[in-house]
Amino acid sequence: MSRWTSWWHELSAAAKFRLYTGATFQFALAVVIVVMAITVRSPWAATGVVLAGIAAVLAVEVRADFAVTSLLASRRWVQVVAVATLVGVWIACAVAAGLSGDATTDARMRLTGIYVVMLIVFSVVSLIEYKWWILLALSLVTGLAFGTSPATVLGGVLLTFVAGALVVATTLLTLWGIRMVDELEHAKVVEAELQVAEERLRFARDLHDVVGRGFSAIAVKSELATALSRSGASDRAAAEMDEVRSLAVESMGQMRELVRGYRGIDLTSEVAGARSLLAAVDCRLAVEGDPAAVPARFHEVAAWVVREGTTNIVEHSAATAATLALGAAGMSLRNNRPRGTPGQQSGLRGLAERLAAVGASLEVLSSPDRFGLEIRWEKS
Template identity: 60%
Template sequence: MSRLTSWWDALSGPVKFRLYTRVTIQVAVLSAVAGGLSVSARGPWLTVGLVVAGVAAIVALEVQPDFAGRSRARWRRRALPAAGAALAGVWLAFALVARLADSDLISTQASIVSVFAAALGMLSVVAFLRHKWWTVLGISVVTGVVFGSSPFAGLAVAAVTFVIGSFVVATTLVTVWGVRVVDELDRAKGVEAELQVAEERLRFARDLHDIVGRGFSAIAVKSELAVVLSRSGQAERAAVEMDEIKTLAVESMGQMRKLVRGYRGIDLMGEVGGARSLLSAVGCRLVVEGDAAKVPARFHEVAAWAVREGTTNIVEHSAATSAILTLGNAGMSLRNDCPHGTPGERSGLRGLGERLAAIGATLDVAASPEQFALEIHWEKK
């Protein structure tokens, strides 16, 4: 059971929905076959006709790209025409039986099986054709002509077949539309996450430009002034300007280091808010337990780095739907479900461990098929 649940948890949302949809339709087909057997089957040939039509419909649905997703092209090229031919064969065979039978009971049962095969064909094959509604109309007219004992009876049969066919085709189209909407939402989530990353990069580039541009501009201007003063014999003023140039260079380098290390200082509350936003964008709900105020002040920065690295780890190495961040005075933890395999040697976690070791904190990683957890303990004094 644990393997089954792990396999299910590892699937993405769209794949789960597609699998659920496919199984639901196939169960509906099997239920229809079982109902047809209980109502109309009074002989082995009727049973065979209903079973063949049901199996052909299931095969046709199994290889439809909208439901099957990654079905192999060679298998689809062979299976779909074979399933369509089987459904058409059942319809034609039982249409002939209905026309040639001497018994009214046999004729009626054969008619039911033939119409049943036509309905399954509309559900599993016709609904995915380009000119589906004209095909439904054509099948309905032909069915009315074949099974109608009189013009009025034929019109009635054609009308019933068209209504049934239109219903099953419309149902299939709505189902396919739902699958595609889920796929589009999943793609939109991915695009939103990428846009947030791009926005962060732009913010970093803008901050870097502001720091470097302002500092270098000031250095360039003061360097020109120092050159002019030196050439004009004002050595003292030139020395003052050069000292200021040195100060500006040191300040700019310090600001750049601070920017690279933490985007002008890294804030724990800001990282928690950013983590919630980023995880929400990829379909993961973050629950925060505890209070950032309980984290000792000297560990705020490293805790913020842990939140940032843990969030990146969830986005890149899991299909998590929920995560729990716990903050306290003795340590913190970040747990998420649906990890992708074992953690292995990840440079981000290694860097986080080195950063923690520098201040006397420890990092423990716990991984299982169901959960991935980062446990961090502060230095005990």
């Protein structure tokens, strides 16, 4: 029992619904066959109904949409045999009704023939193309084959077409339900893939922001230590290398926190770190305003602005002065002496995504002698 329950639980929701629909469809077909066999009131006619019913079940089982098992799925020869059997039983009923001189036998054969036509519509016609035209042709042939007068021919045509139309409509609704469930399952898969892609982009952006500043600081301080060492200021060079080591350890810790997904960032610490990093490249940072003036829900993104903006100043300018302004309405970070414009790898696109996620906006101001980031906490 546990094997069967585990098999059921391993199926997707769409596969469960498809299996349930196929089983229900075939159960309904079996019930119809039993009722038909009882109502014809003749052993020979009942035998024909049962034979046609078995063929109808096989024809349905071949269809992937209604198959309960995969044993007969897509085996065309089974469908050919099933259709040939259904047509053969129908022809036998038409011949028997035409040759029999007994009115009771004729009526039973006509009823059996109409039943077989319904089984053909149920298991074959409703599942193929041009179903409505085929149903109309089948209704005309059935009326002509079993009718004994113009009135009975017309009645047989109308009865067959109306009953067949109900069967086709029911089958189409069932197929529509299966398609809808399949589309929902596909949408879930696509949504999951999009979430994975979005998370990868977020991780790449965070990795760039975290590692970018650390590596920039390490590169700058390493160059400074090299220059100091060559000039004979070994003590200052050693101090700079100690800071390089501290930055490397700090970057490693941030990397671990990033991987674990628990990384935090503090605005006040980022402002202090920006001042220290820019001072190492002979750039004076003037801070206007107080980090406490920034609305609490924007503190984290403001810290990312300071981090990314500072990294851009180091990598994309020869700045000697920069100004950081913090306020309740927004913030800005400007520097002089830009060197070209930051490209796609500067992280500004990721920064814009961060700001948009919290309802803020980013404007980049660029000129030959100035570069700045203007942020507004609420989009106008």
